[in-house]
Amino acid sequence: MTVTREEAAQALADIDKASDRVYRLKGYHHGAPFFIVWGFVWLIANSVSQFWPDYQRWIWPASVGAGFLISIVIGIAQSRKAQPGTRQSVMDQRVGARMGMTSGVMMAFIATIILIAQPSSADEGNAMVSIFFPFMYMAAGIWAGWRLFAIGLVTAIAIIIGYFWMRDYFDIWMGVFGGGSLIAGGIWLRTA
Amino acid sequence: MEGPDEIIHQSTRLRIAATLNALPSGESLEFGRLKSILSATDGNTATHLAALEKAGYIAVEKDFVGKKPRTRVSLTRLGRKAFERHVSYLRDLLEGGG
Numbered sequence: 306m307t308v309t310r311e312e313a314a315q316a317l318a319d320i321d322k323a324s325d326r327v328y329r330l331k332g333y334h335h336g337a338p339f340f341i342v343w344g345f346v347w348l349i350a351n352s353v354s355q356f357w358p359d360y361q362r363w364i365w366p367a368s369v370g371a372g373f374l375i376s377i378v379i380g381i382a383q384s385r386k387a388q389p390g391t392r393q394s395v396m397d398q399r400v401g402a403r404m405g406m407t408s409g410v411m412m413a414f415i416a417t418i419i420l421i422a423q424p425s426s427a428d429e430g431n432a433m434v435s436i437f438f439p440f441m442y443m444a445a446g447i448w449a450g451w452r453l454f455a456i457g458l459v460t461a462i463a464i465i466i467g468y469f470w471m472r473d474y475f476d477i478w479m480g481v482f483g484g485g486s487l488i489a490g491g492i493w494l495r496t497a
Numbered sequence: 498m499e500g501p502d503e504i505i506h507q508s509t510r511l512r513i514a515a516t517l518n519a520l521p522s523g524e525s526l527e528f529g530r531l532k533s534i535l536s537a538t539d540g541n542t543a544t545h546l547a548a549l550e551k552a553g554y555i556a557v558e559k560d561f562v563g564k565k566p567r568t569r570v571s572l573t574r575l576g577r578k579a580f581e582r583h584v585s586y587l588r589d590l591l592e593g594g595g
Contacts, residue, residue: 308501313587316511320584323515326534 329450333494338379340456340491346372347435348484354427355476361427380404411441428475432468435483436461452497456490502583504552509537509545514580517555517572525558525571546570554579 308316346368353364415434424430439461446454463482471478505514516534520526526534532542549555554576558569572580 306501306503306506308506308587308590310591313590316506316508317584317587317591319508319512320515323512323534324519327516327519330530330534 330497332449333452333497335383336453337491337494339376340487340494342375342379343372343438344484344487344489344491346484347487348480351431351476351480351484354431355474355480376408377405411437428468428472431475431479432464435479436464439464452490452494456486456493459490460486499582499586501586502579504548504554505579505583507545507548509535509541510549511583513542513545513549513570514554514572514576514583517570518577518580520571522577523571525556525569528568528570531570549576552576552579 350364350368354361415437418437419430419433422433424433439457439459442457443454443461444457446452446457460483463486464479467475467478467482505511512535513531516531517526528542528546532539535542546555546557550557554573556571556573558571560567560569
């Protein structure tokens with residue numbers, strides 16, 4: 306059997322493509338549960354804000370806190386899937402630690418923006434915090450895969466429409482379309 | 498320089514091996530997902546999996562999830578080594594001009 310240089314180059318390109326596809330799918334599957342959890346956080350907190358505004362003060366910290374706790378548990382569970390001591394396990398731990406640090410930086414950024422911009426209403430604050438994430442997903446999607454970009458785009462459009470044209474129903478709009486798009490997106494990533 | 502691995506070199510089998518090699522050692526992939534990654538038909542995927550299994554390069558596990566049959570495929574140690582050898586043959590060929 307003889308292999309030409311062109312065939313060898315083509316074969317190596319096919320290998321790279323197949324590996325990239327697997328890494329992208331693994332990324333989707335790792336990310337999916339986080340999207341679903343935060344979709345529910347968004348859905349619950351916004352729905353409570355719309356229908357029971359008296360509870361708005363505590364539902365946000367409570368649901369965001371629960372979201373963080375569940376995310377940490379999922380992250381730990383995912384990092385334990387790889388056999389301890391293997392290269393994969395070391396990589397998972399590094400990725401987990403960096404994801405945690407990235408989340409910290411993102412939260413600090415949002416807190417700073419809120420502090421500087423001083424939103425004049427709850428809707429403005431809600432939109433300001435919420436719009437940050439879909440744009441992050443879009444930016445990450447450019448590198449990690451088009452599905453992530455699509456989830457970010459749909460969510461961003463939902464937030465913009467809600468803020469400018471659906472102000473009377475803003476909270477429930479954000480819950481259903483913002484939270485719903487994250488839940489649907491998570492399920493979509495899972496099936497990739 | 499060692500020669501090419503004739504079993505792995507075929508295009509679909511090469512992509513199967515590359516896909517399974519990208520998974521952590523010991524991790525398997527469901528038949529349906531593999532088929533979708535390869536954008537291949539059931540028959541084509543099954544034929545090439547059978548050739549790789551016959552060579553001892555992959556392990557095929559069949560079980561049931563509830564009442565639904567499930568087929569999972571993973572690269573064996575022999576398969577991983579054969580794949581790595583084949584990749585280095587291809588690289589040598591390109592770099593060395595062989």
